[in-house]
Amino acid sequence: MAIKITIPGIIRLAWLSDPDEVIAANDSGVVQRSLSGLGGLVQRSIAAKLAVFRTPDGDIWPAFRNRGDPLRRTRQSDLEQALSHTRVLLKRVAPETGALATYIRSGSINRPPEIVVQQMVGRLFFPDYAASEESYDAARALQTWVSGGPIKSYLLKSSGALERALDLIVTLARGDTSCAHATAIAMHNIVDTIERMRRLVKTSDNLEKLGAQDAIASTLHAPKQVVRETRDGGRVCGAYLGARTLVILRLEAARRQKPEADIEFFAKGWNQCPAHAIVPALLVDIWKKAKAGKS
Amino acid sequence: MSRENDGFEFHPTRLQQFLDVAYRIINVFVRWDRLPTLLAAVNFTVFRDRLRAYNLHHTGYGVLTPDKWKPGYERWRSADGSYNCLAHPRMGMAGTRFGRNVPLAEGVPETGDALLEPSPRLISRELLARHEFIPATKLNLLGAAWIQFEIHNWFSHGTPETENEFKIPLPPGDDWPEKFNGCMHIQRTRLDPTDREAWLGATPTFCNFNSHWWDGGQIYGHDHPTQMKIRSKRDGKIKFDRDMLPEDLPERPGIDFTGFNDNWWIGLSALHTMFAREHNTICDGLKLNYPEWDDEELFQRARLINGALIAKIHTVEWTPGILGHPALEFGMHAQWSGVPYRWMKLVLGGNSEIAHGIIGSETAQHSAPYAMTEEFTAVYRMHPLLPDTVQIRSLNPRKASKTLDFVDVQGSKTRALMKTHGFADVLYSLGIANPGAMRIRNYPNFLRRFRKDVERSHSHKTEQPLLDMAAIDIMRDRERGVPRYNRFRELVGKKRVTSFEEITSIPGIAQKMREIYKDVDRVDLLVGLLSEDLPEGFGFSDTAFRVFILMASRRLKSDRFFTDDFRPEIYTEFGLDWIRNNAMKSVLLRHFPELGPALEGVNNSFSPWNVVA
Numbered sequence: 001m002a003i004k005i006t007i008p009g010i011i012r013l014a015w016l017s018d019p020d021e022v023i024a025a026n027d028s029g030v031v032q033r034s035l036s037g038l039g040g041l042v043q044r045s046i047a048a049k050l051a052v053f054r055t056p057d058g059d060i061w062p063a064f065r066n067r068g069d070p071l072r073r074t075r076q077s078d079l080e081q082a083l084s085h086t087r088v089l090l091k092r093v094a095p096e097t098g099a100l101a102t103y104i105r106s107g108s109i110n111r112p113p114e115i116v117v118q119q120m121v122g123r124l125f126f127p128d129y130a131a132s133e134e135s136y137d138a139a140r141a142l143q144t145w146v147s148g149g150p151i152k153s154y155l156l157k158s159s160g161a162l163e164r165a166l167d168l169i170v171t172l173a174r175g176d177t178s179c180a181h182a183t184a185i186a187m188h189n190i191v192d193t194i195e196r197m198r199r200l201v202k203t204s205d206n207l208e209k210l211g212a213q214d215a216i217a218s219t220l221h222a223p224k225q226v227v228r229e230t231r232d233g234g235r236v237c238g239a240y241l242g243a244r245t246l247v248i249l250r251l252e253a254a255r256r257q258k259p260e261a262d263i264e265f266f267a268k269g270w271n272q273c274p275a276h277a278i279v280p281a282l283l284v285d286i287w288k289k290a291k292a293g294k295s
Numbered sequence: 296m297s298r299e300n301d302g303f304e305f306h307p308t309r310l311q312q313f314l315d316v317a318y319r320i321i322n323v324f325v326r327w328d329r330l331p332t333l334l335a336a337v338n339f340t341v342f343r344d345r346l347r348a349y350n351l352h353h354t355g356y357g358v359l360t361p362d363k364w365k366p367g368y369e370r371w372r373s374a375d376g377s378y379n380c381l382a383h384p385r386m387g388m389a390g391t392r393f394g395r396n397v398p399l400a401e402g403v404p405e406t407g408d409a410l411l412e413p414s415p416r417l418i419s420r421e422l423l424a425r426h427e428f429i430p431a432t433k434l435n436l437l438g439a440a441w442i443q444f445e446i447h448n449w450f451s452h453g454t455p456e457t458e459n460e461f462k463i464p465l466p467p468g469d470d471w472p473e474k475f476n477g478c479m480h481i482q483r484t485r486l487d488p489t490d491r492e493a494w495l496g497a498t499p500t501f502c503n504f505n506s507h508w509w510d511g512g513q514i515y516g517h518d519h520p521t522q523m524k525i526r527s528k529r530d531g532k533i534k535f536d537r538d539m540l541p542e543d544l545p546e547r548p549g550i551d552f553t554g555f556n557d558n559w560w561i562g563l564s565a566l567h568t569m570f571a572r573e574h575n576t577i578c579d580g581l582k583l584n585y586p587e588w589d590d591e592e593l594f595q596r597a598r599l600i601n602g603a604l605i606a607k608i609h610t611v612e613w614t615p616g617i618l619g620h621p622a623l624e625f626g627m628h629a630q631w632s633g634v635p636y637r638w639m640k641l642v643l644g645g646n647s648e649i650a651h652g653i654i655g656s657e658t659a660q661h662s663a664p665y666a667m668t669e670e671f672t673a674v675y676r677m678h679p680l681l682p683d684t685v686q687i688r689s690l691n692p693r694k695a696s697k698t699l700d701f702v703d704v705q706g707s708k709t710r711a712l713m714k715t716h717g718f719a720d721v722l723y724s725l726g727i728a729n730p731g732a733m734r735i736r737n738y739p740n741f742l743r744r745f746r747k748d749v750e751r752s753h754s755h756k757t758e759q760p761l762l763d764m765a766a767i768d769i770m771r772d773r774e775r776g777v778p779r780y781n782r783f784r785e786l787v788g789k790k791r792v793t794s795f796e797e798i799t800s801i802p803g804i805a806q807k808m809r810e811i812y813k814d815v816d817r818v819d820l821l822v823g824l825l826s827e828d829l830p831e832g833f834g835f836s837d838t839a840f841r842v843f844i845l846m847a848s849r850r851l852k853s854d855r856f857f858t859d860d861f862r863p864e865i866y867t868e869f870g871l872d873w874i875r876n877n878a879m880k881s882v883l884l885r886h887f888p889e890l891g892p893a894l895e896g897v898n899n900s901f902s903p904w905n906v907v908a
Binding site: 029032034036038054055057058059060065066067068069070071072231232233234243244 | 398400401403404405406407409491492493494495496497778779781782785791814815816817
C-alpha cells in the first residue's frame with residue numbers, strides 16, 4: 001500500500017514498499033527514472049542532486065537513463081554480455097576476492113576492504129584499474145551527495161569536493177559511465193555485504209555451517225531505496241499517483257517481503273542490473289575461499 | 296554550464312530579474328490578458344525571458360559539416376541556411392535536427408499501448424471532425440494560406456517512412472475504407488539517420504529538411520541546386536512562364552515550380568507568384584541603384600530584402616490579425632520596430648530590444664543554438680483554418696461566383712484554376728472569405744479522408760495512401776514525444792488543469808473528452824489547444840501562444856540578417872527603405888492594382904476585405 005504525502009509547493013511523495021507495487025511501478029510507463037525537479041522544492045533539490053551524474057561531454061550515467069533510451073538498451077546488453085564471462089572475470093579478480101576472503105575469515109587485510117572492493121569492481125571493466133584511498137573517498141563523497149542531508153551536500157558542493165570526486169571517478173573509469181556507476185555507487189552495496197559476511201563469521205561458527213548461497217541470501221541486500229518520478233498522473237497497481245509525484249521505491253523493504261523476486265537486481269525487469277550474475281558469483285567465490293581458508 | 300545546450304546560456308539583466316518577480320506576483324491576481332495594454336505587453340516580455348531561460352533545448356545538429364564557405368556568405372544568406380551564425384556554421388541549416396522547447400527527458404514518446412491510446416481515429420471522429428463550419432470572423436482565408444506559405448519556409452519533416460506503420464485498431468462500424476487487418480495504417484515520421492549523441496537519452500530526434508531560418512526558403516528553395524533552377528539567371532530575377540511561375544516536372548502536373556511546393560493549392564500559388572513578382576520588382580529597383588551588380592549579387596540582395604519584408608508582414612500584420620488583442624498589436628510592432636514612446640526608449644536605453652525592437656539589435660541565441668522545435672511544429676497544426684469548400688468570386692460583378700470543394704482547388708488542379716480565374720479574382724476570393732476557426736470539432740472533413748495526387752514517373756505511378764490528417768496530427772505529436780496537453784501547459788509555465796471543465800466551456804466537449812480520455816493528463820495537445828477557452832480576441836489558444844512568444848521572436852533575434860547585419864551595407868539603403876515602406880497591402884496593390892476597391896479602408900490585409908461585387 002503506497003504511503004502518500006502532499007504539501008503543495010514543497011513535496012508530493014509516494015513510498016512504495018510492497019514488492020508487487022515496487023515491481024509494477026518499476027515496469028510502469030507512468031513512472032520515469034529522470035527527475036524534472038517540478039512539483040515542489042524537495043523535488044527540485046533532489047533533481048538538482050542527481051543532475052550531476054553526467055560526464056563532461058554530457059553522457060548520462062546508466063542508472064538515470066530512461067526505459068526508451070536506445071543507448072541504455074545497447075549498453076545494458078553489451079555490459080551484460082561482457083560480465084557474463086564469469087570464469088574469466090573471477091580469475092582476473094582473484095587477488096581481490098582472496099584478500100576479501102581473508103578479511104571475512106580473520107578480519108585482517110592489507111588494505112581497507114572497501115578499497116579492495118572498489119578495485120575488484122573496477123577490474124571487472126579494466127584489468128589494470130587501480131583503486132586508492134583517494135578513489136574510495138571520491139566514491140564515498142558521491143554516496144554522501146546522493147543520500148546525505150542538505151548540510152553535508154552543501155559542504156561537498158561548496159568545497160569543490162563533489163566536482164573533484166566526479167572527475168576522479170570518471171577519469172579512473174576512462175569515461176565509461178557504467179564503470180563509473182559501478183565504482184562509485186553500486187560498489188557500496190558489495191562493501192556492505194562483505195561487512196555483513198564478516199559480522200556473520202565474527203560472532204559464531206557460521207563460516208563452517210553456512211553454504212555460500214545461504215550466506216549470500218542473508219547478507220546481500222538490495223539498495224535501500226531508489227527515486228523515480230511520475231510525469232503525468234496514472235495508476236500503478238491500483239494506486240493513483242498524481243503528476244510530478246516523487247516515487248520512492250523501497251527496494252530493501254520489498255526484497256525482505258519477497259526474496260524470491262530478485263528485487264536487488266530487478267531480475268526480469270527492463271532495467272535488470274547487468275551485474276546480476278557476476279555479483280553473486282563474486283560473493284560465492286569470496287565465501288568459498290574464506291571457508292576453504294585460501295587467500 | 297549546460298552541457299546539452301552546446302554552452303549557450305541565458306543571462307537575464309537586473310531589470311529582467313526584477314520584472315520576473317514583479318509579474319509572478321501580479322499574475323497571481325491578474326491574468327496577462329486582463330492587464331492594461333502596456334502592462335500586458337511587458338508581461339509578454341517576462342514570459343518570453345522565462346521561456347528563453349528554460350525552454351530552449353539543443354538536440355545536436357546531426358549533420359557533421361556544412362558545405363564549403365563561399366564568397367558572399369558574409370553578406371547574403373547561403374541557400375541551405377549554413378553560415379548564418381559564423382561561429383557555428385551548421386546552426387539552422389537544412390538537414391539539421393529540430394530542437395525542443397521542453398527538457399529532453401520530457402520529450403520522450405510513450406511506449407507500447409500507451410502511445411496509441413486513446414485511438415487517434417476515435418479522436419478524429421468524435422472530437423475533431425467538423426460538424427458545421429465554424430468561421431474565424433476576424434481573419435480572411437488569405438491568412439490561412441499565409442501561414443501555410445510560412446510554414447513551408449520554416450520546417451518539413453520530409454516524406455514519411457513507407458514501412459513499419461502505426462497500426463490503429465478500428466472500432467466496429469468505422470467506415471474507414473483502407474483497412475489492413477481491421478487497422479488503419481499511419482506512416483511514421485522519417486527517421487533521423489545521423490549518429491545520436493550519448494546525452495540525448497530517450498528523446499527521439501528528427502531532421503528539418505528545410506532551413507530553420509526565416510529566409511524565404513519556400514520561394515528560394517533550401518538547397519543550391521533548387522535555387523539555381525528557379526532563377527532566370529538574368530538580372531537576379533526568378534523565372535516566370537508569362538505571368539505564372541513555371542510548371543513543375545511532368546510527374547507533378549498542375550503544380551507551380553518554386554522553392555517548396557508540397558500540399559499545393561490556389562492560396563499557395565497566389566502567394567508564391569505574388570512574392571516571386573515582388574522579388575523581380577526589387578531586382579529592378581536594385582539594378583537601377585546599383586547598375587554594376589551582376590545576376591548573383593542582385594538575386595541574393597533581393598532575396599534578403601524580400602525575405603525580410605515577408606517576416607515583417609508576418610510579425611506586424613498576420614500575427615495581430617489572428618491574435619486580435621491590443622497588447623499583441625502593441626507587442627508585435629514593438630518587436631519589429633520598438634515602442635512608440637520616446638520616454639520609454641530613453642529609460643530602457645539604446646541597447647534594449649524592447650525599446651528599439653529586435654530588428655537591428657544584437658544577435659543572441661539565448662540558452663541554445665537556434666533551431667525550429669518539435670513543440671513549435673506542434674502548435675502550428677492549423678488545419679482547422681481550412682474550409683471544406685471555397686467560393687471563387689470575381690471582381691467583375693457580372694461574373695457568377697462558383698463554389699468548389701477544397702479538393703478541387705488543390706494539387707494537380709491548381710494551375711488550371713489559376714489560369715481560368717486569374718490571380719486577382721483568386722486573391723479577392725481568399726480576401727473576402729473567412730477561414731475556419733481554430734476550435735474543436737472544426738477539422739476540415741476533406742482532410743480526414745484525403746488522398747494526394749498520384750506520383751507519376753517515366754516508368755510507373757505511385758498511388759498515395761488515404762489519409763486521415765486529423766488522426767495523423769495526433770500521432771505526429773505522440774511519436775515525436777511532444778508532451779500531452781496538461782504537461783505541455785506545465786512546461787511552458789502555466790498551471791496544470793485538474794478537470795476537463797477547466798480546459799473548456801464549449802458545451803459537451805468536457806464530457807466527450809472525459810469519455811474518451813478518462814484522465815485529464817491524457818488529453819492530447821492538439822485536442823487541448825483546440826478546446827481551450829481563448830483570451831479575448833485570440834484566434835488560437837493561450838497555451839500555444841506561449842511557444843509563439845518564444846519562437847516568433849527567436850526567429851528574428853537569432854538571425855544575424857535581422858540583427859547585427861540588418862544594416863545598409865548588407866541590405867542597401869534601397870532595401871531598408873523597401874522593407875520600411877511596404878506592407879502586405881502595398882505588395883498586393885503593386886501586383887494586382889484591380890484589388891484597390893476590395894482593400895480600400897482595410898487596415899490589415901489578413902482581416903476580411905470589402906465585398907465589391
